[in-house]
Amino acid sequence: ERLDGRTFSRQRLLVVANRLPVSAIRRGEDSWSLEISAGGLVSALLGVKEFEARWIGWAGVNVPDEIGQKALTKALAEKRCIPVFLDEDIVHQYYNGYCNNILWPLFHYLGLPQEDRLATTRSFQSQFAAYIKANQMFADVVNKHYKDGDVVWCHDYHLMFLPKCLKEYNSDMKVGWFLHTPFPSSEIHRTLPSRSDLLRAVLAADLVGFHTYDYARHFVSACTRILGFEGTPEGVEDQGRLTRVAAFPIGIDSERFIRALEINPVQVHIKELQETFAGRKVMLGVDRLDMIKGIPQKLLAFEKFLEENSDWRGKVVLLQIAVPTRTDVPEYQRLTSQVHEIVGRINGRFGTLTAVPIHHLDRSLDFPALCALYAVTDVALVTSLRDGMNLVSYEFVACQDLKKGVLILSEFAGAAQSLGAGAILVNPWNITEVANAIARALNMSPEEREKRHWHNFTHVTTHTAQEWAETFVSELNDTVVEAQLRIKQ
Numbered sequence: 001e002r003l004d005g006r007t008f009s010r011q012r013l014l015v016v017a018n019r020l021p022v023s024a025i026r027r028g029e030d031s032w033s034l035e036i037s038a039g040g041l042v043s044a045l046l047g048v049k050e051f052e053a054r055w056i057g058w059a060g061v062n063v064p065d066e067i068g069q070k071a072l073t074k075a076l077a078e079k080r081c082i083p084v085f086l087d088e089d090i091v092h093q094y095y096n097g098y099c100n101n102i103l104w105p106l107f108h109y110l111g112l113p114q115e116d117r118l119a120t121t122r123s124f125q126s127q128f129a130a131y132i133k134a135n136q137m138f139a140d141v142v143n144k145h146y147k148d149g150d151v152v153w154c155h156d157y158h159l160m161f162l163p164k165c166l167k168e169y170n171s172d173m174k175v176g177w178f179l180h181t182p183f184p185s186s187e188i189h190r191t192l193p194s195r196s197d198l199l200r201a202v203l204a205a206d207l208v209g210f211h212t213y214d215y216a217r218h219f220v221s222a223c224t225r226i227l228g229f230e231g232t233p234e235g236v237e238d239q240g241r242l243t244r245v246a247a248f249p250i251g252i253d254s255e256r257f258i259r260a261l262e263i264n265p266v267q268v269h270i271k272e273l274q275e276t277f278a279g280r281k282v283m284l285g286v287d288r289l290d291m292i293k294g295i296p297q298k299l300l301a302f303e304k305f306l307e308e309n310s311d312w313r314g315k316v317v318l319l320q321i322a323v324p325t326r327t328d329v330p331e332y333q334r335l336t337s338q339v340h341e342i343v344g345r346i347n348g349r350f351g352t353l354t355a356v357p358i359h360h361l362d363r364s365l366d367f368p369a370l371c372a373l374y375a376v377t378d379v380a381l382v383t384s385l386r387d388g389m390n391l392v393s394y395e396f397v398a399c400q401d402l403k404k405g406v407l408i409l410s411e412f413a414g415a416a417q418s419l420g421a422g423a424i425l426v427n428p429w430n431i432t433e434v435a436n437a438i439a440r441a442l443n444m445s446p447e448e449r450e451k452r453h454w455h456n457f458t459h460v461t462t463h464t465a466q467e468w469a470e471t472f473v474s475e476l477n478d479t480v481v482e483a484q485l486r487i488k489q
């Protein structure tokens, strides 16, 4: 309520993403327990007070029966979440197939899967059909809950068709689309059989956002070269209609990490870790176990560092935390074995009966444990082969105000654009370069560490997730107003 007594209603924001920010576990025929997963997007939007956010997405579980669906819908409503129900076949073809097997590797420069290209064009086509169908199912749910004046914010490569589907329902809907991965060079995007359809569908949005200026530029080039549309400083234009394209680098809720360091469970963890690794420098990697994160390359660089710096053996430990994802996909299973094999070899070569140089964990950590790890680390190693942004690098910096550790960061992570001045930037494919960077980081003077840390800490604490969300949504509102003015003229 405002001071003058009139009610002030906040603008409603419908956030549409493939996954809802909750894990749902079925307890009985009509009962569910829900747990909110505090990812970056959730904390970003919790901090935005001007909007009343609602989430639309898949709950990550197959619920074939109506009783279960009704009960889950009701339970989710309390968390301001609205489910899209996808059956097993759609999930297999749309999510595992088109999203994770085709778009994800392609957008990270890993190319299209060979077997799809050669033998199973049919499977490619049916996966694409399922992708469009799934996007239409999301659109149906959005349309059902949409009210005049709402803003619809679509997220990521799973939902590239959504802007088009939504505008077909209602051309007045304010629609924004944001990509969390890189958008690759137009030469890579060109190899995709459905390249034009995807671009056109995204261009139906009013505002299209990327983490970096480079990704935005690649997208505009793809639209000019593949579709023959015009690229302008504002975005992409076709027959007088402009789709605004811009960079909106994401951030984290830095306060949440800084505050966490003060709480008791984190302090206890910190003490334990300091005791365990007393006398040794701690290096840290935290990644989802995914090809794009460059984990084998990182391990090989660490091995080379140990080979060449015998005086450091026994005095440094690498803690690599890798959360398994997409465990049913053979390529990911191969990656897991490869990582285990390399870790085993290095520990065999450089370990002693009482200590090993690498501690590798195949699982997720809870928030207090993660914060404590960030806080005790001397050198963080982020060696993604490609990464939209990489929030681990931001989280590490936020937790380092006491220690002022060094960040070694891949130049192929979006974060290199924002944390490049404070980090040591490396080409993760160049094992020798990364090994040398490790030596440089471990030997760095406290003055240089302090200077570099200050640079990054200032960035991380001033470019937050809240600011990112506010900027995107207000830009979307402005873009629509400007477009209406242009039409009136």
Ligand code: ADQ
Pocket: 040, 180, 181, 250, 286, 287, 288, 321, 322, 323, 363, 364, 365, 366, 370, 387, 388, 389, 390, 391, 392, 393, 395
């Ligand atoms: P991700 O590829 O998941 O995100 P990232 O940005 O690093 O990569 O975020 C990972 C998140 O998961 C971090 O918040 C991290 O704390 C958490 N995490 C990772 N390993 C963990 C572990 N073992 N235990 C607990 N938590 C763990 C995608 C894109 C990125 C982009 C983000 C946001 O691939 O490039 O930065 O979206 O847009």
